[in-house]
Structure formats: structure tokens, C-alpha cells
Amino acid sequence: MGFIDRHILSLMTFLPLAGAAVILCMPKGKDNIVKTIAAVASFLPIPLAVKLWGAFDQTVAGVNVANQFQFVEHYSWIPSINVEYFMGADGVSMPMLILTAIVSFLAVIGSWGIKKQIKGYMALFLLLETGMMGVFASLDFFLFYVFWEVMLLPMYFLIGIWGGPRREYAAIKFFLYTLLGSVLMLIVMLALYFNSINPETGGHTFNMLHYMQQSTHNAWLKGFDVRILLFLGLFIGFAIKVPLFPFHTWLPDAHVEAPTAISVILAGILLKMGTYGLMRISFPIFPDVTVWFALPMAVLGTINIVYGALCAMAQSDLKKMVAYSSVSHMGFCLLGMAALTPAGMVGASFQMFSHGMITSMLFFLVGVVYDRAHHRDIDGFGGLGAVVPVYTFFVTVAFFASLGLPGFSGFIAESMVFIGAFTAFRTIVIIAALGIVIVAAFHLWALQRVFLGPLNPKYAQLEEINAREIFCLTPLALMTLFFGVYPMPVLNLMNTSLIRLVDVVKTVM
């Protein structure tokens, strides 16, 4: 085992940070070098992710069994309070790690056009990437929390400095809202810390996998009322990130104001942390409460689906519409998870992966037209299909992928969620399925108003999408298509782990 093999997760996490450090040492005015360094630093995790994918053993589950995690790095970090540097991957985190590597790199390429203070932007961006990777890789709750917070700060500045006209409002809203969730998470973390015992050392522990063994809990922590409270604390923390109705309103504002690449990261990866947190932390630690709370979660997921879609239909800002469509799509994740069936759980996880790609495409595409027309008013365009056919082609692909057309990954994910959830919640799924009509309606309506119909003469000279933008979109489009036709490569990654997760939760019923 070479150095890279032993520390592959750490490398994926901290290479971007190293890039950020190098960028900060660069003298002023070397914008191109800064961009190149950023591109390299964010590209390096991709080959590592490919290596990870190749070396990953799909037959072991992980989830709550420490010795089934792979690529583990386990050291003591802050011995006085039992904090460990504990990283590892299983089927729950693998798709997210791969997605993060890919989307981050594409977002750096997508940021090529940033003019203002490129050095600070790229440094913050790489810091953000470190935070995201860390969240998906860490197995120690404290470490998880640190990365979770690390991510928050650069996001605040990236929206607050490089954003649109109402950027300060959006940035503060995002920061405070997310911080509220973090605080709840912190409280739960401390409650868990002080009420569980590390079976190996006898001291308290932050190790998530220990929390998942009920034998480590003390009597207080075994009380069902306490567990409900702790679960709800975590749930709200994660729900804000997902974002679940009614905690979703930071999302449209943050998206609308954030620069394109940051919207991509926000929708493509950050939102997944909420659902990932539920899968990684809430469900295995509180399986009994999960079963108890499954129906409300399914209801919330359905509200997200239908409500998000209807809100999206009402928007006149293209980016806001896409933002609300994310709200709608993340509802599928929750519905699938709440079903607690293999198909639902895998569907939810696949939806996270697939939505990461599709929504990234959508935000890139909105950015493309905004860069040229300097507005995003859906009704302000018309007939662009005749002027910019290549762009129209990409938008059509992305829109149809987003509305769940078979052949794209979103369809597989959504239908698996429906199939998985239908056995558990019949009426709810029927209501949720109404969402597919509304989703189709607002996508096509927007498509019509922007691209079809008579040409708006104002945009007769609109510039076609350029090579760099096509470079960002093509891999995403191809992956969406490939995994829509043959999803097994990704499904195989997560099958074993998620089935274990379902069984872990189900056994307490």
C-alpha cells in the first residue's frame, strides 16, 4: 500500500486546501496562474475518485460496522476530549464523494469568467471543496461537524462578495439559517457525547459508529422521549440543508444571488449533505425513532415535491424556477428514504447523485444566458431556439432530464422512489406522483416561453454557447444519459450498504 492508497480520502479532502494555500501565496495580478492552480487542485480529486471507485469493494456494507469501512484513516486528534481523525468510505458516501469531485472541478471551470478578486474567490472555493469532501468522508461526529462548519464560511463570502444585487441579504440569510441547523446538531452531538461510552477505552466518544451500537448508550439516552428530541434536533438541522418545507426559503434567495458556479455547488452538492446526514447519522443512530417518524418524513417529502413544483411554476426568474425545482426534486429523496425499503432507499440515494448532475447542468445553463442577456426573466425572452440552437439543445436535454424523462438518470431515481415508497405509503405516493405532471408543466412552459415561439428581436444577435461552457455541460449530460440507460455502476456502489441501512432500521420495528 503506497502513500496514496493509505491516505486517499485525506488527499481528496486536503489537496484543494493545499491549492488554496498556494493561491494565497501568489502575487497579485497573476489571474491566469491562479485559475490554473485552482483547476489543477480541484481536478486532482477526480483521478483519486476514479481510483477509489476502482478499488471499492461493493460486497461489504459498512454503515454501522467499523471494520467494513474502506480506505479508513483512524488517528487520535484531540485526546483530551476523545476527538478522533476518523475517515472512511462505504456505499452511502461513495457516490457523493465521486459527485463532489466531478462537480467541483466543473464548477471551477465554470468560474473562469469571474473578474473580481479571482484570488480570493478561488481560495475560498477550494476551501469549500475541502469542507464538502470532509463532510462526506468523516466518520467522527466532531470531525464531521468541523467540516460542516468549514463549508459555511467560504459559502458566506462567495455569495456575499461575488453575488448579485441582494447578495448581502442572501448571504446572511443562508449563513444564519444554516447556523441554526448547526447549533441544533451541536447540541445533539454533545448530548450523544456525554451519554455514551466508548467500549474500547471507557471514556466518552465522538465516534459515530459507536453511537450506532445501542450498548454504548446510557440509560438517559435509551429513553424514547429523549431519542425523539435528539432525532428531531438532528432532523431540523439536516432539513434546513436539504431544504425541506418549511425551512427552504433560504434556497431561492441564495441561488438567485449566488454566482453561477456557486449555485451549481449549492444545488449540486450542498443540498445532498442534508439527506446524506440523515442516512449517515440520524437513521442508524436512531433507528427506532426513524420508524416512528417515517410517515411525517414521507408527508414532508411529498409536500416538497408538489409544493416545490407549484412554486417553481409561479416564478418568473429562470434561476428561481430551477431553485424551486431543486426543492421539488429533493422531496423525492426524502420520500424514498422514509419508505424504508431497498428500492426507496437506493432510489433516494440515486436521486441525490442524479440530481447533483442534472441541477448542475440547469444552473450552468441559466448562467450562460444570464452572462449574455444580463437578466433571467422567463417572459423577457422568446424564440431563442432559432438563434442559439446548440444552447437550446443543451437546455432541452437538461429540462427533459429534470422532468424525469426515461433515458435520463432522474427517471430511474424517481421511479425507484415511487416503486419503493408505494408499498409503504399508498395515498402519499399518489399525491406525490401528481408532481410529475406539474414538473413537466413548468419545465415545458418555461422552455416554450424562452426558446419557442416567435423570436424576440432584442436577442437576434445572442451569442451561442462557447466551448468552455460546452466543456462543463457535456460530461454532466453524458453521465446523466449513461446512468439513465444503465444505472448499475452507481447502484452497485450503494446497494449493499443501503440494504444494510434499511435492515438496520427495520430490525427495530
Add this chain to the structure above:
Amino acid sequence: MGLDKLLVISAALFCCGLYAILTRRNAVAVLMGVELILNAANINFVAFSFYVSRVIGGQIFAVFVIVLAAAEAAVALAIFLRMYATTGTVEVDAADHLKG
């Protein structure tokens, strides 16, 4: 002579001294008043010593007081001299520098 008469004399003397202190403006007169009060006290010391306690301690105390009164008078007169040298008066009302 009994104790009562001596105490009456002492009280009268004390009142004379107090009267002098309260009414006189001249510092020397005030000093004289003080001397009267001290001597009133002396009479009490001696009288109680002789009639009540029957030990010599009270009379010894009276001697101490006489000595101290002499020293006090000396210091006080020196102060008055310095006061007269700086302010040109020995009126006690003029010396109100300690007024808050």
C-alpha cells in the same frame, strides 16, 4: 467635701471650657477653653480615685494629663504663631480650609 461637690465643680469647669470653645473666636481663648475641659477631667480622675477606686492610678493619670496639656499648649501655640505669620490672624473661623 464629698464626691458630689467635686463632680459639680468639675462639671461647672467643663461647661466653662465648652462655653469658651463655642463662643470665643480667638484661637488662644479656645485653647484656654480646652485647658479648662482637660482640668475638669483631671478633677474627675482625682475625685474618683480618692473616693471610689481607692487606688493611685487615677491621680497618676491626672499628672499625665497635666504634662500632655502642657505639650499640647506648646504645639498649639506654635501652630497659632505660624498661622498668624501666614494669614495675619488667629481667628479660628478663618481656618476653614477643610471645608468640604
Add this chain to the structure above:
Amino acid sequence: MIRYAYIIPLLPLLAFFVNIAVGKRLPRKGDWVSIAAIGAGLAMSIAIFFEVFRIHDPNFKYHVVYPWLDIGGRFVVKAGILVDNITAVMLVVVTGVSTLVHIFSVGYMHGDPRYSRFFAYLSIFSFSMLGLVLAESFFFIYIFWELVGLASYLLIGFWFEKKSAADACKKAFIVNRVGDFGFLIGFLILFASTGVLGYDEVFQGIREGKVAGTLLTLAGIGIFCGAIGKSAQFPLHVWLPDAMEGPTPVSALIHAATMVAAGVYLVGRVYPIFTPDAFLVIAYIGLLTLFISATIALTSRDIKKVLAYSTCSQLGFMIMGLGVGGFTAGLLHLTTHAAFKACLFLGSGSVIHAVHSQDIFEMGGLWKKMKITAATFIIATLAIAGVPGFSGFYSKDMILAAALEFGMRHPQHMIIFVVTLFTAGMTAFYMFRLVILTFFGKPRDHHKYDHAHESPPNMWVPLVVLATLSFAFWFKTPLAEKGWFEVMVPKPASAVVTAAAVPTHPAGDPKSVHDAAHRGVLPAGDPKGDHDAHLAHKAHTIAMYSSVGVAGLGILLAFGIYMLGWVDPDKVAAKYPRLHDFLVNKWYFDELYEATAVNGTKALSRALGWFDLHVVDGLVNLCAQMGVWASSLIGKFDNAVVDGAVNGVATVTIESGSFIRRFQTGKLHHYVFILAGGVLIIYLVKAF
């Protein structure tokens, strides 16, 4: 050859990618890629058809599956193909019409700026439709079901610069999605109950009683909702006439011959799952559709709209036929209809190409200018009108017979036959109205007439081929008792478990047993009694004579009114203005939906958008605002109370000091006086 059936859809898929990627740069802009792909598909389909035909086994089935999606064995979806007799026929129908439309389009779309894109879209449609035909599970038919919707969307909106086209393509997709919603629920119910997705596996599960009763009825109706959407049945028929905004070859291929028939195919495919109640729903939906569309077609002025409504109406015949138990009849009508309706549409395309108008009142007398088109059009019209000797007569007659048989068994449903028969007459009437106004009489617009000309051979050859296929002898030799289609595509046995399915009827109730037997509920192979055979024969005879009668009547009326001028149609219209407006406005369905569903959804979305912005987000902002208020309140408290206390101590000290210092006069007398006074007071206190 059957083993290679999976190649048939893959060829057009390949052509799609080639044309999308490099079509523009290929010689002839890549039309030959698509044509070659579909042509090869046609050749293979014909080969498969004859292979199946030679086997001549009603139960023939070639079924292979491959693993596709597998979640640790807990949820498995298999990909595969199923070729049986229906599939073999449908393959030929789809590839045949598709090939002819491809060829026709070379002429029709000549010079269009997005010529190669058009062929790419045709290819993706052919791929999806063939995939739909070959699918062997509910999951995959749903996939291709959506994909044909996509192709339809792209092709209707092909001339997207026209607002009407842009509207129409959106409408088509969304209305179809509404139907697909039902389809999804239907197959979810079936999957949740049986745990499998393949047709045969699901039928087996139903046979084992895993799902029955109302739930099964609902599942059946749900799946039928998919057919309602795709086959433009009432109440989701509104998208089809609008879809005529697409190029005419598209109308012929997708919105007449193949895609809209997919709903009929679906119902036929999953025929065993329907319960008697579900069949009743199907029959009445079909009945409503065929009647409503036919009435609208009576007054339409647009040549393509008339054909569109007649398509709706004919699809209604098929659906109704399936619903009343005429399985073979419905599917046969699907097959025959594909040929003559494609011929009619391509013919109308040829006419539109010639006169650059779609209004039949601007045509007239075109017979002299375009003889081939007119001849083929008339042959196809004879077929659709149900004139003996033509394919439409043969299939429609079977449907009518099925309806009559059903009506004879259940007199309360006799209305189905009556309305259908009446509509058959209307069909003949409005189709001949169309023919007469277009091709006969005097030219009404001389300018357009003068410019009219016969279309080039690559356009009229497909017409001739399709017209030839509109003769009945392809399906049944004149004197034979039964056509090959009837032999090869028999009604499948129902999978519905009778006893469990009709718990409301007490066991042994003669009526329920009778019902069950006649709705095809009893297992296959149950010998039909003499009574049944006799009834069927009787129904068939009556249906045949009456259908010929109403067709003749309809044709006669059309000639009388539009050729000989017995009655002036305008006067009739003026006499019943309300009825006329009602029909011209298509029963106000569009207005109704616009007012309810469309505006309702829009209003709801606006309301929710407002709610989200002002209430949900308002609450968030209110929380923030309250945080600000609370903090300012606390700030004030801090300033006034906490800091006030600190400052207060200081102030009190200062104030009391400045008060007390007044006693500090510095005057010796005062001090002594106070001293003395003090002593006195102490003395007095102590003393008393």
C-alpha cells in the same frame, strides 16, 4: 430472425445519434441514414412476420429477458423483448408506415432549414415506438411510452417559431403526462401487489389472487388512463387536434397511425388484467370519444382537423371495441386504420403541399389537378367509411358486432351499439363531405387552384402503397370464414379471479356466472356453448347489414348535401346556431380546461408562490425581524437597567457626597457644637 428483433429499434436509435451529431454535414443532410435504418427495420419486421405467420400458432411467444436493474435481489427490473403475434403485426405496421412517411418526408420537408433534425426526430420516434411494441414489462412499456411522448413533443413543435406549434407541443406533452400519472399509479398498484413487473409475471400474480376486486379495477383503470392520454380519448382528447401543428408527415405517422394507437395496443397488451367493471369504463370512454369527436368533425373546415377528429373517433371505436370484449376487432381496426389513416394524412399533406392551405372551403375540384392523390384519398375514405371490400369495413364491422353482442347480453348497455352505429354513419358522412369539398365541385379559390399540381413520385408512391393496403383482401380472402388476423390474434384469457373479483354476487347466482362467462372471464379453452355461437353469429349478421346501411346513408347524405345541394348546410347551421357554435367550438373542451385545470393550476401556483414568498419566507423574515427587535429591546434594557445600575451607584455616591459635604464647614465651632450635641443626644437616649 425473431432472435434479432431487438436490433429493429436500435437501428433508428443509431440513426438518431448520427443525424443529431453530424446530420447536417452528411450528403443529402443525412436523410438516407434514417431511411436506411427504418427500411432495414421494415425488412426485418416483414421477415419476422412471415416467420411467425408460417408457425401460425395463436399462442406463439418469444420472450427473452436480461438483467438490467438489480438492488441486491430485493428489487429487480429485467430488460427484455417479447415477440408474439400482436407484436409481429405491430412491428410491420410501425416500420411500414414509418418507412413510407420517411420517404414522403423527403419530398414534403425538402428545403427545410432543419431537415436533418427532422429525420433525427423521426428516428427517435421510430426507436421509441418499436421499443414500446417490443417491451415485455410494465416498466419498459412505461419508459418507451414517455419516449414516444418526447418524440411527439419534438415533432409537433418542429416549427417552433409558430406560437401555435409551441403551444401545441407543450399541451400534448402535459396532457399526456396527466394520463401517464394514471398509468404510473396503475402499474404501482400492480407492482406493490405482485412484486413483479413483467406482463406474464403480473398476470400470473393476478391469477394467484394477489390482487383482486376494486383494487384491481382501479389498477386497470389507472393503466387505461395512460391509454386515454396517448390515444386521445375523452376527456384527454384535446391535445390531438392541436398536434396537427406539426408537419403533416408527422401527423400521419405519430398522430394517426402509430403513436396514438399505442394506447389501444397497451389495452390489448394488458388485456387479462381488466375486471368487468374496468371493461365497462373502457367501453364507455371509447363510446364518448367516438361520438364527441365525430360530431366535431362534422363542422370543421380544416382538412387536417377533420382527419384529426376522425382519428380520435376511430380510436374511440377501437377502445370501445376492446371494452366490450372485441379484442381481436379492436386490434384489427388498429391495424387497418394505420394504413388508411396514414394514407389520408399523407394525402392531405400532398394537397396542402399543392395549394398551401388547409381550409377545405378554399379547395374544390382538385381531382383534375392531382389524380393520384385524389384516387388514393378516395380509396382510403371508402375504407374508413366502412364500404364493403375495404379493410375498414371488415374491422369496423367486427367492432359493431362485438358491441351488438355485448348489448344483446346486457340490454342495459345496448346504447353502446346504437351510438356506435349512428357514429359509423356520421363517419361516412363527414369523410365524404371532406372528399367532395376537396376534390369535387368547382374550384372555390381559383388562385390556389391554378397553382395546384400533383406531388413528386417520392410523395405519391407511399400514397399508392397505403391505398393498396386499404383493401380488405390483405386481411381476409373474400369467401373465407375467418381472416388470418382473427386466427392469429385470439382473445387472451382473463387473469382475473372470478370468485374473488365479484364478491357482491352470491355464489351460484346464475346472472353473475353468465356475466363472467360472456365477458371472457372464464379461463381460456372453456368451450363456448351453442347459444353463444348462435348469438355471435346473429350479432355479426345484424351488425354487417346495419353498418353497410348507415355507411351508405352517410355517403348518400354527403353527396346530396355537398354535391347536389339538396340542403344548404349554411341554412341548417343558421337554423340551429347554438348547436353549430357548440360543435365548431369543439364542445368547449379547451375553454373548459383552460378555465379549470390550466388556470386553476396557474392560480394555485401563483397563490403558493405568493404564500411561499410572503408567508413562509415572511415567517423567516419575521423571525429575523423579531430577532432584531428583541436584540434592540435587550440593548435598551442593557443600557437602561444594567448599565444604569452601575452608573447609578456612582451617581448616588456623588450626590450623597455633595450633600454630606455641606456639613463639612471647616468651622471649629460647628464641629464642637455637633460633638456636644451628639453627646447630649446619646446621653438623652441612654438616660430615657
